[in-house]
């Protein structure tokens with residue numbers, strides 16, 4: 115007869131035949147085997163899972179669904195967007211190598227490349243990707259990666275992915291594109307020539323502001339190298355976070371369709387507002403829409419504190435991409451570490467507001483923005 119504690123531990127085995135409609139959460143750090151032969155099967159490829167850092171069904175589901183949505187042959191999940199970017203870069207670059215990256219990449223990416231990778235002996239030149247000649251001029255014999263974003267933050271510059279893919283090909287560079295803002299619903303960089311596509315699944319793939327996650331996909335050979343980095347450095351994503359991101363991915367298309375349509379209406383309305391000096395909202399992202407982020411400069415005489423105090427149900431949060439409409443203040447958050455001169459160079463001032471449009475009714479969103487502008 116097993117003792118109380120033994121029963122507490124071994125009395126919880128479920129029958130193997132249960133077929134749940136939704137993938138269960140494999141909240142386990144390790145997998146078990148019925149025999150030495152079966153365990154040997156892991157190494158011969160017959161059984162897929164051994165240890166969660168090395169591979170987990172939920173992380174694989176996120177990797178696979180993202181790869182399918184991006185039209186890429188392979189994918190891998192990572193601990194966060196930055197984890198995915200780190201794995202993608204280290205899949206290719208080693209000490210002594212060099213990167214050419216767009217000067218307007220996401221702030222966290224900028225610091226990772228500039229500080230952390232530099233410490234590992236991987237140097238990055240940041241270049242204005244609007245200037246193709248400057249991009250080509252920055253390429254050195256030791257350059258191995260060309261890095262950019264399909265739509266940039268916070269001014270929503272739309273990258274010419276095909277043109278940059280051609281530059282990468284000409285110079286034999288691996289072309290990495292961060293597709294977080296556009297999402298594969300609007301843009302599929304792999305089909306346009308990217309070797310690797312990276313995502314902060316914290317944003318639209320997750321879509322509900324309840325998970326920190328990353329995912330990358332692309333050519334099998336690079337994804338396999340990135341997967342080795344994820345496993346060996348410990349950049350893996352937990353089963354629960356993977357599961358949440360997968361749940362989000364199911365409604366990515368519905369959310370992007372709705373959020374893009376709402377953003378289009380809000381951007382048009384903002385353009386006619388006297389308290390708004392300038393509206394940044396792209397027109398050429400895709401024929402399905404132009405995304406859900408709008409950045410504005412408030413008028414010179416507007417009071418930004420008043421704007422942020424008069425937001426009603428719109429929350430002030432330093433992130434984006436949830437189902438709720440939110441606003442952020444790049445001057446004091448994402449671009450805080452920049453000097454005043456650097457902020458000026460990238461165009462961020464106290465009057466800059468980034469708006470992440472949600473799935474509410476467009477008229478209600480505009481109503482809240484109207485109140486906020488009245489308070490500005």
Ligand SMILES: *Cc1c(COP(=O)(O)O)cnc(C)c1O
Nearest residue numbers: 194195196220222294314316327
């Ligand atoms: C948020 C973000 C990242 C970083 O993702 P985390 O999940 O926060 O690590 C990278 N790129 C872009 C474009 C982002 O918006």
